[in-house]
Amino acid sequence: MNTEAVTVITIDGPSSSGKGTVARLLAGRLGWRYLDSGALYRTVAVAALAEGVSLDAEDRLADIAKALDIQFRDSDGDQHVFLEDRCIDAEIRAETTGDAASQVARHAAVREALLGRQRQFAESPGLVADGRDMGTVVFPHARHKFYLTASADERAMRRHKQLNEKGIGVSLPALAKDIAERDLRDSSRATAPLRPADDAVTIDSTELSAVEVVAQILSHLADAGIVAVGKKT
Ligand code: C5P
Numbered sequence: 001m002n003t004e005a006v007t008v009i010t011i012d013g014p015s016s017s018g019k020g021t022v023a024r025l026l027a028g029r030l031g032w033r034y035l036d037s038g039a040l041y042r043t044v045a046v047a048a049l050a051e052g053v054s055l056d057a058e059d060r061l062a063d064i065a066k067a068l069d070i071q072f073r074d075s076d077g078d079q080h081v082f083l084e085d086r087c088i089d090a091e092i093r094a095e096t097t098g099d100a101a102s103q104v105a106r107h108a109a110v111r112e113a114l115l116g117r118q119r120q121f122a123e124s125p126g127l128v129a130d131g132r133d134m135g136t137v138v139f140p141h142a143r144h145k146f147y148l149t150a151s152a153d154e155r156a157m158r159r160h161k162q163l164n165e166k167g168i169g170v171s172l173p174a175l176a177k178d179i180a181e182r183d184l185r186d187s188s189r190a191t192a193p194l195r196p197a198d199d200a201v202t203i204d205s206t207e208l209s210a211v212e213v214v215a216q217i218l219s220h221l222a223d224a225g226i227v228a229v230g231k232k233t
Contacts, residue, residue, distance in 0.1 A: 010134035037131030135197030147196035
């Protein structure tokens with residue numbers, strides 16, 4: 001599939017900026033496919049740790065990424081991740097996996113190995129893709145690019161609330177420190193660092209709910225003629 005022929009909307013941003021929730025809601029609203037690219041890096045990390053592969057071993061990690069038997073399955077209105085037919089939803093969402101994923105994602109060979117797999121998600125009528133480099137590297141020709149931010153304090157609080165709801169107790173300062181470290185690693189790496197594409201619209205969601213962010217994006221899409229004006233909210 002020629003990705004330039006499919007309408008792609010990219011949503012990039014730092015950890016816990018809400019981009020996953022927003023991208024999922026938007027894809028559901030439009031009836032388009034959804035790519036959670038972070039889940040790919042998280043799954044490579046899970047597979048590497050299970051095989052005892054060092055997170056510094058670029059070539060071995062790239063081999064794991066190339067051979068990754070991962071499936072995204074939709075059920076109950078949610079997307080579930082399977083590694084070799086085993087549901088790994090809980091494992092990939094753990095904080096430790098997020099950190100390991102960010103270490104795995106530093107390596108150019110791993111990113112290269114996942115590139116084609118991500119581009120295959122671009123299917124008619126359209127794709128909503130979220131990550132760190134969707135607008136800059138994976139889909140540079142995407143017609144609509146968004147960069148979602150929120151203050152570091154707000155992002156740490158959102159993540160803290162999410163974890164509390166799952167019964168996972170983590171101290172807020174420790175969480176804020178982890179998020180800051182991950183942001184720094186993601187934005188300072190040599191390959192595909194986290195940054196807004198030059199043609200991205202930046203939305204600061206510090207004071208906005210996910211539904212309000214989706215409404216803002218739909219409003220941009222309505223202005224561009226992608227959705228009907230009457231369907232803006
Ligand atoms: O978005 P999520 O928190 O699931 O991503 C986990 C990690 O995977 C990020 O911290 C980042 O290092 C990496 N990642 C990336 N490029 C993407 C998506 C995720 O480097 N497109």
